[in-house]
Amino acid sequence: MIAPVSHYLVLSGVIFTIGVLGVLVRKNPLIMFMSIELMLNSANLAFVALSYNFKNVDGQVIAFFVMTIAAAEVVVGLAIISSIFRIRVNIDVDEVSSLKG
Amino acid sequence: MLSYAWLILLFPLVGFLYSSLLGRLLDRRSCGVVASLAVGLSFVVGLLCLSELQGLPAESRFVDLTLWTWIAAGRLALPFNILIDPLSILMVLVVTGVGFLIHVYATGYMHGDPGYPRFFALMNLFVLAMLMLVLAGNFVLLVVGWGGVGFSSYALIAFWFQKPENAAAGTKAFVMNSIGDVGMLLAAFLVFVNFGRLDYAGVFSQASQKLTYNGPVVTAICLLLLVGATAKSAQLPLHTWLPDAMAGPTPVSALIHAATMVTAGVYLIARAHPLFQMSPTAMGIIAAIGALSALFSATIALVQPNIKRVLAYSTISQLGYMFLAVGVGSYVAGMFHLVTHAFFKAVLFMAAGGVIHALGGEENLSRMGGLRRALPTMYWGFLLGALALAGFPLTAGFFSKDEIIVAAFSSEVGSPVLGAMALLVVALTGFYVFRAFFLAFHGESRVEEHVRHHMHKPGADMGAPVLVLTVLAAVGGYLNFLGGEGAMDRFLEPVFHRYATPVPYIEGAEALKEPLMLLSVCLGLLGIGTAWLMYVRYPRWAVTVGGWYPRVYRLLLNKYWIDELYGWLIVRPVLALGRFLSDAVDPAITDGVVLGAARTVRDFSSGLRALQSGFVRDYALAVLGGAVVVLIYLLQAGGVR
């Protein structure tokens, strides 16, 4: 590692926060999804950094699994989004609000 | 010993249950028979108890029979006990004996009435409650019976409740009696606080030890009991319900408002005499109320046009006599008059009822007259009853009324003023009752044409009881001579000598007896004679005399405007208060609290509902918010271990 662990972790935190803000602020479901991928990616970064810090490969294995799950999730999620929004001109996640209380 | 005495209470209870539940389904007419039979059987058991009681030595003629333990809670151990002694047996016999006759009479009077089963159910219920009152061995059972007769009286006065006046009369009776009930309850509370127990035997035997003579406590107890007695016996100032109670069927008036329920007040004072004798203040007030009520109501009775109202005010007046008697310590005289009054007042009411029944409901004297030929049984019944009421020599009322007048003058706590008032009432009584008699039965018939043609002569079921009571009214006075003069005294002696020494007569009282007797006879005859002159010989005199003092006449006719006074003084403020509470206080407070609670919940949920916006991003925001909170918590808690 070329920098102390804390630097990696702070970077991970920053990217995570940016991902959160993306989910909250954007209405386009695709952008929201990408923000979720950002968050997952930042978690992966944290895992890898800590795995080197503790000299334990388990962290990388976990990160591997995270990537696999992310792939599966993206597939299903995009399938849902495309089936909801296939006929609309403007895709807006706020329109899917029939669970309003 | 006397273990079967509780049967006295059982028979009317069974009768009540039968008439109220089965009778109306099976055979409506049987209700009358069953009801009369129930009361008759109680009378028989009463006689059995009497004979057994008299077989005991005098000191032990006091049987306290505990039927079961009623309340056992902390300091209060209250048995359901009945007391069999000469006083209670006397009352039982009067209630069931006269009651039986009136029940039989009622089977004829109420024939064809749609509420026939209900009537007899209520009559039996009344008899049950009255017997409970009379046989009670403790203050609580007394109050239960007291309330029971109050309720049955209400239900029977308002029997024909379809007419609003009748319902109002019933309500009036009940409300005024409730005032009395409050007094009774407060007295019971005071008794319990001071004695720790409520049974008669315990309380009376310890009365002289636990209470100071003429002290505030015993006077308070006595005055509170007096409030109850005044309300129940329709004495001043709680008398206004009784004349209105005449709205009920005549058998009701005869039984409840002449012979039995209204005498409960007198019975109470006689029963609780150990307490009353410790408060001369209370006794004085009793005597004064009695004399005043007697005089007051006798004056009103002089001019009433309704025959039942004349008898109602007469009842108040005679009850005043009884109050006077027990107020000066002559319990025996008061009870004796109670018995004879039951006889002659009942027969007066029943005869009047016979007339009313025959005339199809007419109660106004100005539309009667000349009924002597048409209704002979009723004629003789009313005549004998009137003679007894007026104290005509040798009738029942003569002996009993005389005792009271003598007592008023002779007792150590008596007063010549009260005695003079009592004498004046004798004259007035003779006048008003014979005015009614002459107007109803003598002279030219003022009965309306169509009524005269449809006159419904009473049958044997009404006639026979009237005959029996006519005889009793005539010779009932001789009860005091059974086995020698002063039989009543001897009979009731065990009761009134048990806990306290009775009030003695002053020196030289013996000498007053003969002159007073003569004086009262003369006054009575004076009253009768005046009535004869004014209503038979010279009928126009009545109108003339009425014209001399129109204002007095109107004052008497309108019962001294007391009802109106009460209405203005008490009823209107209470109604105003009720209206204020219901219109102003209730919506603000109770509605405010109840609806306010609902409104708060609704507003809170609306607030919460705003969280469910339906937008996914809002939910994500909420998740983030929660995560931040957890993070901050963990930070300040020093990290996760």
Add this chain to the structure above:
Amino acid sequence: MELAYFLAVSVIAVLAAVAVIVSRNSVHSALFMVVNLFCVAMLYLAAEFLAVVQITVYAGAIMVLFLFVVTMLNPAKEETPNRLANRLPLAVALGLVLLVGLSLALQPRFVKVAESAQSQASQAAGGNTQMVGGLLYTQYLLPFELASLLLLVGMVAAVVLGRKRA
């Protein structure tokens, strides 16, 4: 020297991430995402296997899939009015708090450093890929199989959801 490398790469990564969420054009966002993924992969220095996997799977497959859907759905450049615009300040505030909190939380004094028994052994195994592979097929065999099952389910779901409504 190495620190400068780290800082440069991380700055680009952050800027790319910001660009992802800020771009009006979805295609631009997707491309910026690829940049971010590349930068992160460049930081996986001692974990070569993962770096390669990140580029092939994440940047290569997943983002391509994203681009497919983006172009298929063909969104307009202008977006509809934002109904939740008033949430923006709150979201930003919470985000900042999160950032600060995470930074504080991930300090070494909070993160307890624990030496694992495996650390020595993994160093001696020779080669990162071999190390990861070794663990994957021994200790984490069950999750491995389950993950493949999950991928199968995902495929089936995508086919089912993607069909035209009959």
